[in-house]
Amino acid sequence: MGPEEMRLTAAVPSAASPLAPPWLSYPDDVNRLDPALWAQDVARPGEELSIGGLTVSALAEEFGTPLFVVSEDDFRARARSFKDAFDAAFADLCGGVDVYYAGKSFLCTEIAHWGAEEGLRLDTCSAGELAIAMRAGIPGEHLSLHGNNKSDAALRRALDLNVGRIVVDSLPELEQVAALATSLGTTANVMLRLTPGVHASTHEFIATAHEDQKFGLSLAGGPAGPGTGDVASSPAAQAVAAALGHESVNLLGVHCHIGSQIFEPEGFELAARRLLAFLGKVRDLHGRELPELDLGGGYGIAYTEVDAPRPPAEIASAMADVVRSTCAELGLAVPRISIEPGRAIVGSTTFTLYTAGITKTVRVDVDGDTQPRRYVSVDGGMSDNPRPVLYDANYSAALASRTSGAAPVLSRVVGMHCESGDIVVRDVYLPEDTGAGDLLAVPGTGAYCWALSSNYNWVGRPPVVAVRDGQARLIVRGETENDILARDITRTTN
Numbered sequence: 241m242g243p244e245e246m247r248l249t250a251a252v253p254s255a256a257s258p259l260a261p262p263w264l265s266y267p268d269d270v271n272r273l274d275p276a277l278w279a280q281d282v283a284r285p286g287e288e289l290s291i292g293g294l295t296v297s298a299l300a301e302e303f304g305t306p307l308f309v310v311s312e313d314d315f316r317a318r319a320r321s322f323k324d325a326f327d328a329a330f331a332d333l334c335g336g337v338d339v340y341y342a343g344k345s346f347l348c349t350e351i352a353h354w355g356a357e358e359g360l361r362l363d364t365c366s367a368g369e370l371a372i373a374m375r376a377g378i379p380g381e382h383l384s385l386h387g388n389n390k391s392d393a394a395l396r397r398a399l400d401l402n403v404g405r406i407v408v409d410s411l412p413e414l415e416q417v418a419a420l421a422t423s424l425g426t427t428a429n430v431m432l433r434l435t436p437g438v439h440a441s442t443h444e445f446i447a448t449a450h451e452d453q454k455f456g457l458s459l460a461g462g463p464a465g466p467g468t469g470d471v472a473s474s475p476a477a478q479a480v481a482a483a484l485g486h487e488s489v490n491l492l493g494v495h496c497h498i499g500s501q502i503f504e505p506e507g508f509e510l511a512a513r514r515l516l517a518f519l520g521k522v523r524d525l526h527g528r529e530l531p532e533l534d535l536g537g538g539y540g541i542a543y544t545e546v547d548a549p550r551p552p553a554e555i556a557s558a559m560a561d562v563v564r565s566t567c568a569e570l571g572l573a574v575p576r577i578s579i580e581p582g583r584a585i586v587g588s589t590t591f592t593l594y595t596a597g598i599t600k601t602v603r604v605d606v607d608g609d610t611q612p613r614r615y616v617s618v619d620g621g622m623s624d625n626p627r628p629v630l631y632d633a634n635y636s637a638a639l640a641s642r643t644s645g646a647a648p649v650l651s652r653v654v655g656m657h658c659e660s661g662d663i664v665v666r667d668v669y670l671p672e673d674t675g676a677g678d679l680l681a682v683p684g685t686g687a688y689c690w691a692l693s694s695n696y697n698w699v700g701r702p703p704v705v706a707v708r709d710g711q712a713r714l715i716v717r718g719e720t721e722n723d724i725l726a727r728d729i730t731r732t733t734n
């Protein structure tokens with residue numbers, strides 16, 4: 241049977257499960273791929289899902305599963321689209337925008353090369369990420385260093401590399417940076433990370449610019465609360481005064497990052513206005529206009545059918561309008577703007593390929609009735625994607641190694657780990673005949689999946705392959721049992 245015939249037979253009468261969340265629609269065609277969720281070169285030309293012309297079964301055969309599969313062209317296109325959109329929107333305001341790719345979302349040497357080749361800079365947050373940047377040959381002035389508890393080793397490395405900016409997170413850290421720079425006979429380029437008191441509408445654990453969390457220097461000074469108090473006495477203002485007093489510190493400007501996986505523009509806009517107002521205050525207090533403003537990352541991507549990310553051009557022009565009007569109101573020269581997207585560049589470039597194993601149907605009570613829920617176990621799980629456990633993150637999945645005419649049934653894709661919370665995809669309709677040996681692909685796993693992966697249950701981290709021009713090549717080697725055994729210290733006998 242060809243794919244078209246399969247599609248016809250898949251059109252069964254609707255049997256949406258009462259256990260399904262309200263946002264999940266019952267698919268007309270369970271074999272169809274929603275282009276919003278996948279890299280640009282993923283398709284189903286026949287029975288199988290393919291990327292850049294390579295079938296998933298060929299990839300699984302060569303590299304095994306679980307496997308992260310990243311589209312190089314898609315990464316480059318998304319990187320370029322942010323750079324081009326922000327450059328265009330801010331051209332007449334400040335000549336363009338510096339886009340720092342947030343390496344924490346996923347970083348390896350190849351990724352660092354791709355970003356640099358597309359005109360991006362690189363945001364790091366540890367000595368290890370700086371080591372990758374060095375291996376990729378990224379010039380120091382194109383690097384930034386983040387972190388709320390930076391080690392001396394990371395700071396020394398950053399100063400040795402003369403990084404473009406160290407984003408200082410607290411008053412004690414400012415002193416640590418100033419002292420290290422003095423001892424090394426150098427000057428530290430510094431931005432201050434501020435918390436503008438904006439609650440981004442996202443999961444609590446990743447909303448980072450409100451007050452009750454670990455990052456940044458508060459803009460709130462007086463008793464009246466964020467953004468309304470006496471800014472001049474705030475930790476942010478104290479840090480500016482301290483930084484300006486240090487000869488070994490070159491204070492470039494201020495930074496904020498209000499959270500992650502955010503779709504609504506209001507939070508970004510409010511944060512930008514508050515930081516610009518703060519720069520106005522700094523000018524009034526110190527007679528200095530700081531030359532740079534970093535508005536962070538956090539732009540959302542589509543993980544499921546209900547996520548609707550805004551195109552970079554729309555985000556950029558809205559931001560440019562806010563910066564233009566606020567600077568005009570304050571009589572402030574427009575600072576050089578930078579942003580730090582991670583997820584929005586790498587997230588949708590990648591899918592994880594798993595092999596399905598055991599399936600099981602349980603009955604769940606719903607209003608005195610019982611309803612079936614099918615569990616499909618795969619050969620990875622929370623060790624390669626902890627986001628569902630950490631953030632209740634939703635994903636989607638597709639039967640990838642074939643199409644099916646079987647009815648879609650509500651399914652939960654679960655991992656192989658010893659945790660009942662080890663869920664990969666909480667709710668998805670998969671064909672009823674999905675079973676052992678089938679390949680499943682989970683899209684949108686480029687950001688904060690491999691980067692957050694672990695060896696839980698002594699499972700090796702999966703490899704990452706990049707696909708371009710019909711070729712797949714390893715960009716991160718998977719961990720083998722030998723890697724695991726090599727780190728385990730055996731008892732010495734004599």
Ligand code: PLP
Pocket residue numbers: 342344345363386497499500501536537538539580581582583584687
């Ligand atoms: N910048 C900072 C300071 C961050 O903490 C993060 C993510 O945590 C990012 C940028 C990237 O965020 P996203 O990947 O959501 O764009």
